[in-house]
Amino acid sequence: MIPWKKLSTAQIPNNGGELQLSQRGEEFSIRLSGVRGELMNSRVFNSEQVLAELGCALIKEKADAQVLVGGLGMGYTLAAALSAVSATADVTVAELIPEVVEWNKGPLGDCANNPLHDPRAKVHIGDVAELLDNQPNRFDAILLDVDNGPEGLTQTDNNWLYSQQGLEAISNTLRPEGMLAIWSAGADSMFAIRLKKARFKVTIHTVRARPGKGSRHTIFLAQKRWQAASGA
Numbered sequence: 001m002i003p004w005k006k007l008s009t010a011q012i013p014n015n016g017g018e019l020q021l022s023q024r025g026e027e028f029s030i031r032l033s034g035v036r037g038e039l040m041n042s043r044v045f046n047s048e049q050v051l052a053e054l055g056c057a058l059i060k061e062k063a064d065a066q067v068l069v070g071g072l073g074m075g076y077t078l079a080a081a082l083s084a085v086s087a088t089a090d091v092t093v094a095e096l097i098p099e100v101v102e103w104n105k106g107p108l109g110d111c112a113n114n115p116l117h118d119p120r121a122k123v124h125i126g127d128v129a130e131l132l133d134n135q136p137n138r139f140d141a142i143l144l145d146v147d148n149g150p151e152g153l154t155q156t157d158n159n160w161l162y163s164q165q166g167l168e169a170i171s172n173t174l175r176p177e178g179m180l181a182i183w184s185a186g187a188d189s190m191f192a193i194r195l196k197k198a199r200f201k202v203t204i205h206t207v208r209a210r211p212g213k214g215s216r217h218t219i220f221l222a223q224k225r226w227q228a229a230s231g232a
Contacts, residue, residue, distance in 0.1 A: 004029065007107060010099035021103055028074065028108055042111045045076040047183060047207040047217040048145060052080035054205065054221050055143045055181030065089040068139045068173075070128035070161070071146040075104050075112035077183075081143060082118050091121050094128035096146075101125060129160060132169045141179045142170060149184030149218070150191040162191060167198035174224045184218040195222045 004022040011018055018033040028042040052069075059065040065085050069078050072095035081091050095101050101123060104116055115121055124131060128146060131138075150162040160166045162182075170180055180200065184191075187204070195202045200222035209215040 008099065008103065010097050012097060019097065019100070021107070023107065028111060030074070040074050042074055042108070044209045044214060045074065045112075046210050046214070047219065048073065048076040049080040050205070050207045051145060051181050051183045051219050052077050052143055053084055054219060055141045055179050056081055056084035058177075058179060059089075059140045060084060061086060062140060063088045065140045066138060066175075067091045068128070068131060068142045069093040070142070070144040071095065072100050072104055072123075073145060074108050075115050077143055077145050078121060079112035079115040081141075082115055082120060085120075087120075089120055091118075092124055092131065093121060094124040094126065094131055096125075096127055098125050129166070129169075132161075132166075132173045136172050137175045138173050139178060140175050141181070142174060143181045143183075145183040149182070149186065150188045162194070164194055164197060167194055167200070171198050171200065171224050176224065177226050178224045180220075180222040180224070182220040182222070184220065185215075187218050192220065195220060198222075199225045201225055 002025045004024045006020060006022050008021045009018050020031045020033065022029045029038050030040040031038050056067060063086060067081050067085060067089060069081055069091060072078060072093050078091065078093045085091065116123065144161065146161065174180065192202050192204060203221045205219040205221060207217050207219055209217060
């Protein structure tokens with residue numbers, strides 16, 4: 001068997017640990033130090049693609065649509081989002097760790113067919129929460145795959161995104177009837193309740209890691225409820 005070769009490492013801010021990028025043949029893996037198993041593997045990406053497909057399904061033909069992707073990973077969610085929207089759309093991807101962006105410009109680029117080369121793709125290096133603060137009605141869709149799900153694994157600061165306050169900030173940032181799609185490693189009934197309290201219409205999808213097989217992941221699909229103007 002071909003052995004794994006470590007290509008690079010990156011420190012997660014705020015003592016979040018170390019990411020390790022490794023390669024075996026044409027396969028890539030990203031692991032978190034001290035945690036068993038992989039965070040990402042270049043052979044397993046179906047649920048990341050479905051996240052984008054579901055999140056962008058209602059804006060396929062919308063001119064000048066604005067999409068925010070939280071978490072670049074290996075580029076699969078970004079690539080799927082770009083494929084799901086029109087030629088005039090903009091897709092902003094927020095990535096906390098600069099090295100992950102460089103990996104996608106380098107060894108990981110071919111995994112998802114180099115989505116960062118698409119002129120519609122914009123990169124924000126920093127916390128996705130920075131793009132959710134006091135920017136009402138900015139995005140038509142927000143796709144979040146920044147951690148293991150509603151409970152932060154790699155970065156405890158991610159917990160704010162899934163809190164009641166964070167979800168209400170996301171709702172404010174979405175345009176009327178905008179869509180929020182969140183990837184999770186597993187189900188979380190309490191999180192679905194928080195989404196509903198933040199005035200989202202919620203559906204939950206179970207998706208396999210690979211088409212028809214592999215681990216079962218959860219995608220929370222939450223549409224911002226339309227609210228009539230005051231006095232209407």
